[in-house]
Amino acid sequence: MYVAVKGGTRAIDQAHRLLAKARRGDPAVPELGLDQIDHQLGLAVDRVMAEGSLYDRRLAALAIKQAAGDLVEAIFLLRxxxxxxxxxxxxxxxxxxAMAVDRRISAAFKDLPGGQLLGATFDYTHRLLDFALAATAPSATERPDQAETPTGGAAAEPLSRVADLLGRDGLIxxxxxxxxxxxxDLTRDPLALPAGRDLRLQALARADEGFLLGLAYSTQRGFGASHPFAGEIRRGTVEVEFEPEELGFPVVIGEIAVTxxxxxxxxxxxxxxxxxxxRGYGLxxxxxxxxxxxxxxxxxxxxxxxxxxxxxxxxQDEEFVLIHGDAVEASGFVQHLKLPHYVDFQAELDLLRRLRRDWPATPHGDPVGDPEMAVP
Amino acid sequence: MTDEIQSSADGRAAPGYSYGYLDAQTKRMVRRAVLKAVAIPGYQVAFASREMPLPYGWGTGALHITASLIGPDDVLKVIDQGADDTTNAVSIRRFFARTAGVRTTEATADATVIQTRHRVPERPLGPDQVLVYQVPIPEPLRWIEPREPECRRMHALEDYGALYVRLYEDIAHIGRIATSYNYPVMVNGRYVMSPSPIPKFDNPKLDRMPALQLFGAGRERRLYAVPPYTTVKSLDFEDHPFEVQHWETPCGLCGATDSFLDEVIVDDAGGRLYVCSDTDHCARRRAIRDGSATRAPWRDDTDGPEVA
Known part of the structure; x- marks a missing residue:
């Protein structure tokens, strides 16, 4: 039977209702709260905030809930x-x-002022499914109740940055x-190429994690080799200061976690x-x-x-990386292929029929005019 | 055209958002870019498009323009593939009905602003109308030169030789220019411009059109314009003049012989029906013929899901 790609108001309304139903899932299962998403799927919230370019845990959690866990969709909502x-x-x-550090490691030095601080990390976990978690009981191996928050000399005072230590000798x-x-400001002015490093870093900070991961990996495999050392990876909270014009001095307006x-x-x-x-810089x-x-x-x-x-x-190709790295842009354009294209397709169909009718092609150098583009 | 937040003339705009969704500063920025575009016909003006609540690639550039131009007195028509009832057209029309409280119409003649994807209405537009095109790739040189700085240089120097060579290669190899839509045009004798992916059938309508034509590409952050009554010439050769598609079959519904036809496969045996792509044009012709408008037989009059 014939199916027309024509929709309309009612079709869209129904699709939205179906989506809401699919998002909610089985109503017998308790509904997720934003605090649950924030506290138990915190890394998803972090990613949505980072690529959504908006530091708001609650809104990011809402976006994740609304997007049914589709993080790129959640990022789009937040943007x-x-x-x-x-x-x-x-x-x-x-x-x-001046960061209040909860993790700080350097792969370049065995020890350094303030020491290595492992913090919460997947790094040395054995990736074995912990079936105890499935039972919603406290895991026997993890014992979160016994975790010690970083105390003492390590995190209590600011840790010098490795790059600053090297910089004293002019080595970096x-x-x-x-x-x-x-x-x-990438979001207020169109990106002009070549872009300055400020705009490049802004674009990279918003870029899709998977896209950057693949590109970074390619540099390690010889496509633009750069022989990197992880000078320092630090994670923790920093104060955000703002200087209102009428005050003339900065005031702290909040605290954000950054890596x-x-x-x-x-x-x-x-x-x-x-x-x-x-140096190469990531934040x-x-x-x-x-x-x-x-x-x-x-x-x-x-x-x-x-x-x-x-x-x-x-x-290494600025235009290639910066123009194609944004998940919201890429997702939209790749998926716009779902929209009807039948006018253009019709035009191509006509052309193809003409070409087939004239096949084999006219000899080179003797082009034959095509009086009309007619449908046979 | 007004910028008051949350207040259209009739108060029907969506609460919590600016009139027409975009904030006043952004609209000002877009309007400045539009003015520049009108001043330099066919030139792609960079503008800082914002994220819209619709996905990139689904008409965000045209949304920017429409949102910046529209006011409570406007009447909006939105078409996709020539039709008012395709899902994306419905979605965009609702977006503005919701955020700007504007009246909407399917009648080409009644609209003050027409946002379109892939078609130019069959009915000639007047000087009091604005046609806003959704543009996926604004750069007509993109398939010849993928680098943006190089494309801009080529435009600056009117270095369009490569484009002509490409068209000529088609003629040399297969006897005709193999571009059937998004066919490049020369605007005002200066800038080569992408007319957006309209079929080349529509290209002649752009020439000296009394209506203002605006083109928006949100993801690519470009907009451009063809001011009223501006010369728009499709690229061709003296011995290979530009020509458009035409059909030997008239529209199966209204009998039109001068409109762009969609091919509809009506059965499993490959039976085909050719019908006007411009649904308003077709309906009006039938209304005149029959004394009352009728819808295409496979279309649900209730505007619901058309699955037969």
Missing amino acids: AFRTTLVRFGASVPIDTA EAAPAPGAAEVG EVDMINQYAGSAETPPQFT TFGHGERKAIAMALVDRALRARELGEPVTAPA
Whole structure:
């Protein structure tokens, strides 16, 4: 039977009702609360906040609930909300050296001032399904009730950043000083290429984690090799300060959790610059270590041109990376293929019929005019 | 055209959001870009598109433009593939009915703003109308040169040779230009422009159209314009003039011989019916013929899911 791709008001309404039903699932199962999502699916909330570019755990949890766990859809929901918010200014740059650290590791030094602080991590877990969790009982192996929150010297006072320690000897390039240049805003001005590093980092911070992960991996396998060391990975909370014009001094407006990664890369130097380490930088909201590491690798790869390295690999290609990394844009455009295209398809169908009728093709150099495009 | 938050003339706009969804600052930004686009016909103006509550690739660029132009006195028509009742057209029409409280119509003649995807209405538009196109890829050179900075350079230098070579290669290889939709046009003798994926059948309608034509590409962050009565010429060669599709069969419903026809497969034996893609055009012709409008036989009059 004939099925027309014509819908209309009632079809959409019904589809929405079906969606709501599917989202809720079996009504006999208790409904998820936002606090449950926030506290028990916290890493999902972190990812949605990071790629949604909005630090609001409750709204991110709501988006995840509304999207039935589809994180890219949740990110889209959060972005579409964020874009309607009034922008009243920019914060003072956060100071990650002053971070209240709950995890800090360096793969470059065995020990360093403040020490290595493992914190909560999947890293050394054996990936064995813990069937005890299925029974909603406290796990025998995890014993969350016995966890010690970091105390004592390690986290009590600010930890110097590894890059700062290296920087004292000039072994690593200095980070650009805050306020040295006007920082662009990707969400308020169209991205022009080539983009400055400020806009690149903004784009990477919002970019799809999977896309960045694949690109970062490609640099490790020879597509734009950069020989990185994880100089430092730190995670914790930092204060956000804002300086209202009428006050003239900054006030703390809140606290956010971030993950920061400083990658250290070899650099041979140039006529102007002595040999030194260069940096790749990654930062995400919340706990986003995989994303932050991938971001740092791709950031460093994208600096190829600036550092006079040959641009040969996809990860070094600014336009390729920045234009294609956004999950909301990519998801929308890839899925727009679901929309009807039958006018264009009809036009192609006509052309194909003409070509088939004239097949085999007219000899080269003797083009034959086509008086009309007619449907046989 | 008004920016008051949450207040359309009749107060029907969605509470909690600005009139027409976008905030006033964003609308101002879009309007500035539109003015620049009108001043430089066919030139792609970069603008900072926002996330819209509809997905990228589903008409967000045109949504920006419509949201920035529309006011309580406007009458909006939205078509997709020429039809008012395709799901995406319904969805966008509802979006503006909800956020801007505007009146909507399916009648081309009654609309002040028409947002379209992939078609230009058959009925000629007037000087008091605005046609807003949804554009997926605004760059007509994209399939020749994927790099944006290089494309901009080519436009700046009017370096369109590669495009002509591409069209010529089609003629040399297969005897005709193998582009049947999204057929590139020269605007005002200066900029080559993508007319959006309309069939080339619609290209001649763009030329010297009395209505203002605006094109929005949200994901690609570009918008461009063809001001009223501007020359729009489809690229061709002297010995291979531009030509459009035409059908040997008239519309199976209204008998039109001069409109773009959709091919509908009506049975498993490959039976086909050709019908107007412009549903308003077809319905009006039938209304004139019969004295009353009728709908296509396979379309549900209740505007519901059409699964037969």
